[in-house]
Amino acid sequence: MRIGAVLWSLAATPRFCVVRTTARLVPPHCLIPRKGCNLASKLRHTDFITAASISSMTSTFSPEKARVPPSIPASTPPITKALFKIGLCQLKVTEDKQRNILHARTAIEEAAEKGAKLVVLPEIWNSPYSNDSFPVYAEDIEAGFDASPSTAMLSDIAGLLNITIVGGSIPERSGDKLYNTCCVFGPDGKLKAKHRKIHLFDIDIPGKITFKESKTLTAGETPTTVDTDVGRIGIGICYDIRFQELAMLYAARGAHLICYPGAFNMTTGPLHWELLQRARAVDNQLYVATCSPARDAGAGYVAWGHSTLIGPFGEVVATTEHDEAIIIAEIDYSQIELRRTNLPLEKQRRGDLYQLVDVQRLNS
């Protein structure tokens, strides 16, 4: 996302801002290092300061420097959308792609019937989860809908039902590479964002679970936040959730919600699935939604299930077990502001001691 667009959005919804202003965003032109200076001064950090952080600039603790560039405050979506329903479709996935697509379409329709304005699908919902299957089921998303029946369905149904869809993920073919890719569609049916899994699932817990996505897949190159009718959404896919930096970066980009389509397994699922979601939510004071495939005990890779919505205080808003289910739950973005007022972490961070750099935003 271009910073210009982000800041335009910020300026258009200045409820969190001290002063309504057009923020300056000037990249550093001259870096003069000296003994004892900190990174922030090397970056001529004040060039990045937005109106929202002016009030805290007098502090020697420099909370505004804890994110480089400084955080973009979470904007306030239109009042009618601050409170809305999300649908998490925990779907059983089979080897029959056409069936998987029709099945997902039916589930999306059901979620929308129950009031969901945002529907989330699982990771790899059109294909078995295996390195053997990825090349077989992969679709060339950029070649158009004829080459990608899975995303064609998502586009069609999003437009028909007038909803936003975070389309789980499917194996994507692009040239000679394969990715694990999430597509986001708006109520007009248009593709709004495409996230390629950044951190590939390469783990080895002997006797429990060994998997190497990197055998077949290529990692994505870009964190993804997307402005939708239902707020600014950050996207991660499954293993991406283990990297706290990505969630921190999304929060700093002003996300209200992070969606993680994911298929944890029978080892890491009970150990870490809910823990990681709750940690990302409470540490960053935003909503986290996850969507897993339903469990198929006969599959080569057995998913944990337990799709969940977490609130910005780390609370489980809604969850389920491992069978097929459609979770319908309410999201209230005013909770974000409330929790950030209760615990003003953003103003209490120590930019004089630690700084998280969003490399692409810094360079944009």
Added chain:
Amino acid sequence: MRIGAVLWSLAATPRFCVVRTTARLVPPHCLIPRKGCNLASKLRHTDFITAASISSMTSTFSPEKARVPPSIPASTPPITKALFKIGLCQLKVTEDKQRNILHARTAIEEAAEKGAKLVVLPEIWNSPYSNDSFPVYAEDIEAGFDASPSTAMLSDIAGLLNITIVGGSIPERSGDKLYNTCCVFGPDGKLKAKHRKIHLFDIDIPGKITFKESKTLTAGETPTTVDTDVGRIGIGICYDIRFQELAMLYAARGAHLICYPGAFNMTTGPLHWELLQRARAVDNQLYVATCSPARDAGAGYVAWGHSTLIGPFGEVVATTEHDEAIIIAEIDYSQIELRRTNLPLEKQRRGDLYQLVDVQRLNS
């Protein structure tokens, strides 16, 4: 801690290193920014590379750049100390300081009798937890033991019992300022480190819990890691645990264990106490130990209790309820290496996308 010392320690215990070497650590002398270059190149990051990260340098994902300066691998403590017992003394605290000191001494003796080589005390164990009490109970630690009976006891008993003590925290007076301070003593009775709470507990959850430590206390200026006979320990005090950056920074400094003396309350305790500990442990793949005062329902500030030891897979190794208790539990640092082999997060981070800067280590 001086970087020189850290690297000396690294060179002395190279089990995690690819090549036994004296690491170069040269600060950046010339920063030449250009459009499209990332922060790492601005920092001439390769000047900081240690042997351990060489194997991953070929990757365009630059995992070694996700920490600036790059992470120091966790060293391997002497075999005899890789597996040892920790004692967490969840003590009831009264208004009688002399009684609190004697009571803590007795608890430390009991923990050592049960085999603990490392004993941790609660936050503010010698004084009621209140802004009224802090100035009254504060001690001038730097003025010597006559001016600080609480730390005098810790020094004495550590030497007598030949153990390491992470001495919870006490109100510290230094000039005209007050701090919430944790002292670490070695088996020779000497003060090895002093951590002043970096993030003051200023929160406001109306009708639940409102507290402003900043009314009386001043925040510390330095993250604290300390090399002890029982491993490299990072220190945080209570609210410090909410700031994930501090734990990330300690992990990057090679800590095996983070100790958080802390007194969560009846609102945030059930919501977040265990969650935050488990998150810090699993995200950073190290041990986390917390120690709370026992609950006193009649006190002005009612502590949650539930002192806990968490392992590097986010697992609860040992915990307790809210009454007085001494937890004795085993720490096995080989679990750190095991979990980092199972899930090699360190090698999978995307330094090309995000970077956490340890400002003081960068400038040292």
